[in-house]
Amino acid sequence: MTDTLERAALRDVTRSVLADLATEQQVREHMDGDGFDRALWAAMAQVGLLGLAVPEELGGSGAGWTEQSVVHEELGRTLACVPFLATATLAAAALSASTDEARSRWLPGLAAGTTIVTVAAPAAGSGSWYDPPSGVSAESSGPAWRLAGRLRYVLDAAVADLFLVTADAGGTVGLFAVERADVASVEPVATSDRTRRVGHVVLHDSPAVMVGGPEAVLAAHGVGVTMLAAEQTGGAAACLERSVDHVRTRVQFGRPIGSFQAVQHHCANMLLRVESARSAARRAAQELDDPPGPDADPGVVSRLIAGSVCTEAYLACASTNVQLHGGTGFTWEHSAQLHVKRSRGSAVLLGQPAEHRRALRASGKVLVGL
Amino acid sequence: MTDTLERAALRDVTRSVLADLATEQQVREHMDGDGFDRALWAAMAQVGLLGLAVPEELGGSGAGWTEQSVVHEELGRTLACVPFLATATLAAAALSASTDEARSRWLPGLAAGTTIVTVAAPAAGSGSWYDPPSGVSAESSGPAWRLAGRLRYVLDAAVADLFLVTADAGGTVGLFAVERADVASVEPVATSDRTRRVGHVVLHDSPAVMVGGPEAVLAAHGVGVTMLAAEQTGGAAACLERSVDHVRTRVQFGRPIGSFQAVQHHCANMLLRVESARSAARRAAQELDDPPGPDADPGVVSRLIAGSVCTEAYLACASTNVQLHGGTGFTWEHSAQLHVKRSRGSAVLLGQPAEHRRALRASGKVLVGL
């Protein structure tokens, strides 16, 4: 119960920061800029939102992923332009599973909001997290490494200070850290979802530090899918709320369209999606903090179900939201399009629903128990 | 246009026979009996409905499969208890692709309604038309053959006079005819759909005549899938009509439930299904009569689409029909259950929708042209 209260307080803090700094108008200004709201980022750092997953001794609050998921859900509602998924979640998770040196070197800056860190997909060439690692090679000269390769669709590449990169170090795969200054070039991508940017990163004889093995990347992916699921749940819930607000007041044929059964049932179906997504996302986050079993990857079921169900919920709710708004929902000026684009982007960012389900089948845990 | 008129006349004749002899009450009487309405069968023979696919010189009218599909559609509406699919379609198609001797020996009786012929699935053990042929062996002594094996789920086995059976004749697969008297035993199956019966047939040292090769069975399957699609279309249309009749008159909350949008949209979705099914079934039948190309199996696309789409249309419409009738639709006394059972039986009789689609993909004709 105390946990519940603390989470409610965290939600209030997050909402209040976002209500000040991430109104739709503010979000749209950053969409037209470089897609990074530095003021909001600083404010989030200030109230401690960037270090929830960082231990206290490294400048964070060590709160846990359930708390982190609350922030993601709120960010998903507002589509605020911050590199939270890349830095506070993916990079924090990858660094937490890395060497002590790496942790103490970068996590404090990460929690303070001064170092923006991103993680590239292991399959650098495609940018897909489910394709096998490939595309970047690492060569060593003593303890120093040099990386070469092209990393596609790297989250927040244009604003990152540090890149965590999977590379083939002569037969074994390792995780490496590359400073911004050592990157050959970053090519921004014109993204459909302008509230979340990606870019291609070129490494060429780039100095790098080995910080961990492939397990760190796997851990980051697992956490990322779970936190993204919370974000998607927030997005889906926002679509439902916007739709409900609209259909209660929009009058056609002499009455609010929300009194038409077809509209009511669309909204009811959105509610079914949102409630299911919320269940899956919460359970997956809880199981990151409190693993349900002793085996190697105890949370795999909840995580992959959340990845699949929350993605599909957001896709469906974003589209229904347009449909219920009619032509207006199809305009650039209306918020509905922002969710359509975010939902589509999120559906390919860390794996597609079909890929999550395939991994679920491959886990051997389907139908093993309830 | 003349064709269209002739088909309309054929439909009228069929409807009038069925209106006399296949009311729901009459159908239910035969459901409680052996599932074969001999009076109706005789009447259908009388007006020439059994020989539409049999050449004139063998006692039929040589009308074609488009005409035959009209009869199937009407039978699908009424669920009349006759072995039309087995005899007039599957067996007629198989015999038409068989030896001249076989054709002249059995087609006249078939057209006259005096010989009931059925065709067993090549995979005798499973009863599935998509599993590879197996389960029956043929041994020859001179021109005479002896068959052994167990044939499962054979259409109208209990009333058939002649069985067309695929058997392995020492490395090559052939089609054989076995007279009723030469069958070791027939075990009737208690079918969920009591309007269409199947049985298991045991052959043991059973004398048989070789009448054709595997191509005759393939031809029969292709024709059968197409004609079954017409039957399913008729069933789906009947479900839609019954639903529309019901929701126009059933009053709840002070008005006919057909004025509720949720109910209206269920009906509209049924209409979309029925119209799509009708398009597919008609096109597939036309292409049996008038092949669209010179290759080996020109009608494969329309046939397999019809098999898939019409099956799913009937499944969906039969279920929606129950839903729209509420509790009453769930009772034994209501006709809705008859369509639920027929639709489910038809969905596994000559191949499931997923099997048809897999065959479609394997045909190499997907996306080849429009």
Add this chain to the structure above:
Amino acid sequence: MRFREDVTRFLETAPRPAGLHDYGPTPSHGDVRAGRDWQATLAEHGYACLHWPAEHGGPDASVADQAAFAEECARAGVPRQLSMVGPDLVGPVLMRFGTPAQQQRHLARIRDGRDLWCQLFSEPGAGSDLAAVATRAVERPDGSWQVRGQKVWTSAADSADLGILLARSGGPGPGGLSAFVVPMRSPGVTVRPLRQMDGESKFNEVFLDDVVLGADQVIGTPGAGWAVAKATLGRERLSLGANAVGMFESIVELETAAAAHGRLDDALRDQIVEAWIRVWLMRVTWERAIEEGTDPSGSTFSVLKLLTSETYRDIADLGIAALGPAALEEEQPLVKRMLVGHAQTILGGTSEIQRTILAERILGLPRAPR
């Protein structure tokens, strides 16, 4: 946790009446004897009517404990009570609306299984629209009531000792309804079983021909019928989670059957994963609902009824593909289940009504004209 362990131990050691099995919310005729004995055992050990307050002899258990008990009973393959109607519907109604004499007369006998109750609400003309109940209750000069009308969809009517009746004692609309206690062996009560599409008879029609009820058989006051009826809605929600246990088992059966019949291909495997995800979501949503609080009219609980009934129906419908041609057989359990699946989205409130309720009560959309 302690409670659940106690329950498990009790269920392992408690004497089971001969023939006891998990017959669902209501016993069939043959289950009543074992069900009554089981209810007595539950009462003896403090597990009867868990949600009843202490003043009425209940243990006043938390929602979480009620849920855990229902679930452990499902796992152990026993019913959690003799029948839902007495403990879950009638008990709370009598506590809220009944006279002290009625509470005195009935509650203890519900708790220990001496009285089996049935529900006399639905009518042929009042299914989804309960306010349209037409059964008439006319007050006689001596203050007693004479009741005439027809009820339908009454489960256990043939075994029940008592029924809770909704009848019209006043004018049209909800305000004219009263609730009564009907001894089912009163003169004028006739029970006729309704045969369902699967051939079973779980439900009955009940004819009330001038049945005379005493003045003290009105529940609360005349005219309170609508309030009584509304108070019974949603009472089954707390046991919905236990359904997940049964559905999980039905997916396992489905997979086993598909493998046995050679139909377990990739497509069906994917559908099985989808089905399992839905059951997992039901289960996790239910746990979340319990965690979040005790209000069964809240959003999370409200979606469960729809998730449950539609998931049941869809899993049941997969049985056909799993069986292949064996789905032609009436006696296949998966075929029976497919048929029963058709009732899930109708009885206890159609899916259409449930969606409208979600839209209007949970989302606050304007009421559709009725």
Add this chain to the structure above:
Amino acid sequence: MRFREDVTRFLETAPRPAGLHDYGPTPSHGDVRAGRDWQATLAEHGYACLHWPAEHGGPDASVADQAAFAEECARAGVPRQLSMVGPDLVGPVLMRFGTPAQQQRHLARIRDGRDLWCQLFSEPGAGSDLAAVATRAVERPDGSWQVRGQKVWTSAADSADLGILLARSGGPGPGGLSAFVVPMRSPGVTVRPLRQMDGESKFNEVFLDDVVLGADQVIGTPGAGWAVAKATLGRERLSLGANAVGMFESIVELETAAAAHGRLDDALRDQIVEAWIRVWLMRVTWERAIEEGTDPSGSTFSVLKLLTSETYRDIADLGIAALGPAALEEEQPLVKRMLVGHAQTILGGTSEIQRTILAERILGLPRAPR
């Protein structure tokens, strides 16, 4: 067949204006010049306004010929006319409701491409509900009209010479509406482009600020507006079949993209087959509609609009899975198509309205209260 051959030959040899491409039913600003020239060429060769009767200079072509022409144009990658509004909507309306002077003034100029028309029907408060049009037309003492209001969703408003306007000249409801001809360059007409979610501007808002129209610019008589509006509905149906050509190509593009991005797995292949089946069904249904007769208000034609818009939307949405992470890019054609797909089920009548029309007009269900 002869007609189709003539068309093919014409399309192969006709001079194509520079920049001509198949821009759909309405030209964008940059397409107008080429579109006008093309319309002139069509008129010269007898292919303009195929459905117009000879008395108005049309060739009075059969429905089948109109359909064949639309389809061959789609195959050849050219528009079948300058714009839909003039030939398909305004032409038939003027023939039926217009004065001889209006016919004289406008029809020839529509036919040969001198006049480009736009449609001024929808308003911010009258989307699905056209009867709620609020733009006021006030008759002045001299018999001329003064018009004030706002229209929306007007394509080609920025290029059009003339508009067909629906405005309220009388009391509330359908009876108070009149139709007018509006020269788009009249004083008081302001056109403002609407930006869509894909960044394009195919539609406009049109502000009418005390625009003065002559008495002879009323189409037919004042008060005939509703009849005029209804006469324009469904006029696009005859060209729906040509959409199948474009959709077929979009599936090919989808498959090609998926292969190029390494995403063409079995699951996506299955979805592609499903999509292709739906396009095949559209096409075959459309051919059946043409075969069956010429009434575009019949059942077969009526389902086509829904089949078309929902198939387009669903095919478009598959683009995301086909691209994988490349779907993050704004400039991917499949991403643009996914966005545009969201308009298909809204513009030209929402899918909800279409289903209600199918239920009420085709199936004859009682009207929902509006």
